């Protein structure tokens with residue numbers, strides 16, 4: 703089963719990416735060659751270059767960030783916002799089909 707993710711760039715451009723259940727949103731972005739997700743650490747939660755901002759209507763449907771994710775979110779290049787998450791920690795499930803993730807202006 704393939705799920706869809708909507709990435710919205712800082713300029714408002716929308717890109718739809720296919721995602722696989724059980725894999726992270728970051729993984730889907732990297733597989734698709736999406737600009738705006740660097741993911742330098744490959745998902746080991748040590749780089750904070752997979753920063754995304756989750757709109758309020760989706761944020762409550764995601765598992766809460768762990769303490770480690772909270773700590774890394776303090777290291778993002780672009781300002782952390784209420785909906786900020788690390789996309790390597792967002793594991794896709796069927797309930798997240800259509801998830802919208804906004805890209806920050808920069809990851810560095």
Ligand code: FES
Nearest residue numbers: 745747749750790
């Ligand atoms: S890919 Fe490095 S923290 Fe998410």
